[in-house]
Amino acid sequence: MTSINLKDSVVLVTGANGGLGIEFVHQALSLGAVKVYATARTPRDWGDERIVSLQLDVNDPASVAAAATTASDVTVVINNAGISTGASLSDTDLTATRAIFETNFFGPLDVANAFAPVLAANGGGALLNVLSVLSWIGIGDAYSATKAALWSATNTQRLALAANGTLVTSLHLGYTDTPMTVGVDAEKNDPADVVAAAYAGLAAGEFEVLADELSRQVKAGLAAPVTALYPQLLEVSLGATA
Numbered sequence: 001m002t003s004i005n006l007k008d009s010v011v012l013v014t015g016a017n018g019g020l021g022i023e024f025v026h027q028a029l030s031l032g033a034v035k036v037y038a039t040a041r042t043p044r045d046w047g048d049e050r051i052v053s054l055q056l057d058v059n060d061p062a063s064v065a066a067a068a069t070t071a072s073d074v075t076v077v078i079n080n081a082g083i084s085t086g087a088s089l090s091d092t093d094l095t096a097t098r099a100i101f102e103t104n105f106f107g108p109l110d111v112a113n114a115f116a117p118v119l120a121a122n123g124g125g126a127l128l129n130v131l132s133v134l135s136w137i138g139i140g141d142a143y144s145a146t147k148a149a150l151w152s153a154t155n156t157q158r159l160a161l162a163a164n165g166t167l168v169t170s171l172h173l174g175y176t177d178t179p180m181t182v183g184v185d186a187e188k189n190d191p192a193d194v195v196a197a198a199y200a201g202l203a204a205g206e207f208e209v210l211a212d213e214l215s216r217q218v219k220a221g222l223a224a225p226v227t228a229l230y231p232q233l234l235e236v237s238l239g240a241t242a
């Protein structure tokens with residue numbers, strides 16, 4: 001088991017200006033990281049010499065490649081950037097669905113591929129993909145599909161990057177109190193708790209971090225018949241024939 005302690009690490013966070021991103025940056029430093037690359041579409045001044053602000057748009061392969069060249073000392077990559085939109089798999093015009101896949105699936109894939117050789121060169125390190133409980137339950141429409149697709153990719157990466165000594169960990173969480181969920185009226189996790197669970201998972205060498213009870217319940221439900229996660233299926237009558 002590869003244990004990844006943040007002490008003396010060099011961390012790179014995508015989407016660092018967001019709710020979880022800010023927590024990933026600050027908690028990395030609290031845990032002893034010597035440097036954090038806080039990457040964003042629009043970098044800002046963090047007022048801390050340990051934080052290096054870097055431009056990185058996950059939809060722009062040139063900016064991802066440039067960041068991988070600049071941040072050649074990285075040992076932990078936090079693939080955090082993501083969007084939640086109203087994109088629907090049922091739309092006749094799938095432009096919005098393709099757009100959310102660009103940011104939530106192809107973007108993190110590009111980041112992982114660009115940084116895999118960097119992590120390998122620096123001893124292995126870790127890649128943390130920020131997924132969701134919706135990797136396992138399709139109630140978020142196109143958004144869920146992006147997180148399910150990235151979960152599949154993450155499983156492939158776990159095996160592929162193990163050869164480099166890189167720990168690939170997925171983070172699964174339900175509603176968390178960040179700008180992404182401002183319009184959501186529901187109980188939400190504290191982003192500080194989610195990030196603390198994620199870094200504790202890396203320290204324990206976990207391949208998967210289930211940050212809340214909902215994520216644990218839904219993951220457990222995968223082993224049951226599909227109607228356990230989708231009980232509404234029991235209420236509908238499907239194409240009854242005489």
Ligand SMILES: NC(=O)c1ccc[n+]([C@@H]2O[C@H](COP(=O)([O-])OP(=O)(O)OC[C@H]3O[C@@H](n4cnc5c(N)ncnc54)[C@H](OP(=O)(O)O)[C@@H]3O)[C@@H](O)[C@H]2O)c1
Nearest residue numbers: 015017018019020041057058081082132175176178179180
């Ligand atoms: N909050 C939740 O309930 C929840 C639940 C499950 C999973 N998640 C996942 O957690 C991650 C972080 O989300 P959050 O809750 O912290 O939301 P957030 O506050 O909206 O932060 C998302 C960040 O991603 C950045 N981003 C969006 N598109 C990008 C791109 N093309 N390139 C680089 N950065 C980009 C945004 O940058 P700008 O500042 O430039 O807009 C923003 O800073 C996401 O992957 C999300 O899907 C969140």
